[in-house]
Amino acid sequence: MLEVRNVVKTYGRTVTAVADVSLTLERGVVGLIGHNGAGKTTLMQMIATLTRPTRGQILFDGVDIVKKPEAIRRRLGFLPQELGVYPNLTALEFMQYFAALKGVRDSARIRHLLELVNLHDQAHRPAASFSGGMQRRLGIAQALLNDPDILIVDEPTAGLDPEERLRFRNLLAELGFRKLVLLSTHIVSDVESIASQLAILRAGRLIAFETPEAILQNARGHIWSAQVADEEYAELRARVHVLHAQRQGSDRIALRIAHAQPPCPGALAAEPSLEEALMAQRYAVQERAA
Numbered sequence: 001m002l003e004v005r006n007v008v009k010t011y012g013r014t015v016t017a018v019a020d021v022s023l024t025l026e027r028g029v030v031g032l033i034g035h036n037g038a039g040k041t042t043l044m045q046m047i048a049t050l051t052r053p054t055r056g057q058i059l060f061d062g063v064d065i066v067k068k069p070e071a072i073r074r075r076l077g078f079l080p081q082e083l084g085v086y087p088n089l090t091a092l093e094f095m096q097y098f099a100a101l102k103g104v105r106d107s108a109r110i111r112h113l114l115e116l117v118n119l120h121d122q123a124h125r126p127a128a129s130f131s132g133g134m135q136r137r138l139g140i141a142q143a144l145l146n147d148p149d150i151l152i153v154d155e156p157t158a159g160l161d162p163e164e165r166l167r168f169r170n171l172l173a174e175l176g177f178r179k180l181v182l183l184s185t186h187i188v189s190d191v192e193s194i195a196s197q198l199a200i201l202r203a204g205r206l207i208a209f210e211t212p213e214a215i216l217q218n219a220r221g222h223i224w225s226a227q228v229a230d231e232e233y234a235e236l237r238a239r240v241h242v243l244h245a246q247r248q249g250s251d252r253i254a255l256r257i258a259h260a261q262p263p264c265p266g267a268l269a270a271e272p273s274l275e276e277a278l279m280a281q282r283y284a285v286q287e288r289a290a
């Protein structure tokens with residue numbers, strides 16, 4: 001459905017925001033994971049035809065969208081990192097405004113979308129008075145007005161409280177049953193339960209494109225738990241990658257460690273969390289590069 005082929009985006013002579021990324025995306029939720037500056041927004045903006053690749057191709061159903069952006073624009077919903085709400089518009093008026101811009105005339109669709117994002121009871125309140133989570137949900141409703149096949153959401157859960165985050169995540173998961181939902185985040189827990197695939201970007205490069213289960217599987221045997229005394233902790237920290245440390249009682253520290261072999265006597269192989277698996281993968285890439 002969507003094919004990113006050897007895409008490069010440079011700014012000026014020195015910044016390579018996206019370096020030779022290739023991806024084929026189908027239906028489902030795809031999590032684009034990377035630290036600040038990894039290239040997530042740039043890649044999403046190229047797919048959304050808001051900026052053009054310096055090199056490479058992006059094909060949507062076989063059509064080159066760099067040459068023919070309208071091929072994807074009609075079938076795309078995009079929620080940028082910052083979507084402002086206008087202070088004087090209610091949620092309903094906000095939707096009506098975007099519906100008019102997008103040429104959507106069906107007022108039943110606006111009602112349906114406000115229900116989908118659970119804001120129908122709040123339709124007559126000014127959107128500017130909404131919480132961050134409510135504004136993000138209104139943003140999704142706006143992005144769905146044209147019933148897109150692809151929904152792109154940049155850092156959707158930034159600034160949301162845990163309950164709003166969960167609600168928002170469930171909404172995206174449901175949308176992923178029928179559409180391609182591409183969402184970027186640097187918070188792994190935002191996508192681990194809903195993404196069918198994860199694309200990991202680091203410094204503009206795609207370092208992995210796998211199912212969460214495959215990432216976990218690769219890390220099995222590389223994550224260890226151990227309980228150590230203070231002196232041993234200092235020695236271990238200098239030698240291996242300690243992922244978490246938590247004091248247990250007065251003289252022991254419980255550790256989670258990423259290492260290719262047992263890091264110390266008494267260490268037990270542990271089931272990795274996705275975050276730990278990604279950290280282990282990152283260290284392995286760094287070590288191979290060194």
Ligand SMILES: Nc1ncnc2c1ncn2[C@@H]1O[C@H](COP(=O)(O)OP(=O)(O)OP(=O)(O)O)[C@@H](O)[C@H]1O
Pocket residue numbers: 011015016017034035036037038039040041042043186
């Ligand atoms: N318009 C621009 N001009 C120059 N450099 C840019 C521009 N846009 C992005 N960059 C640079 O490209 C790199 C990738 O930025 P991008 O915003 O795509 O990363 P990101 O992964 O989305 O980060 P964040 O999580 O902070 O949004 C960064 O080094 C950034 O400074």
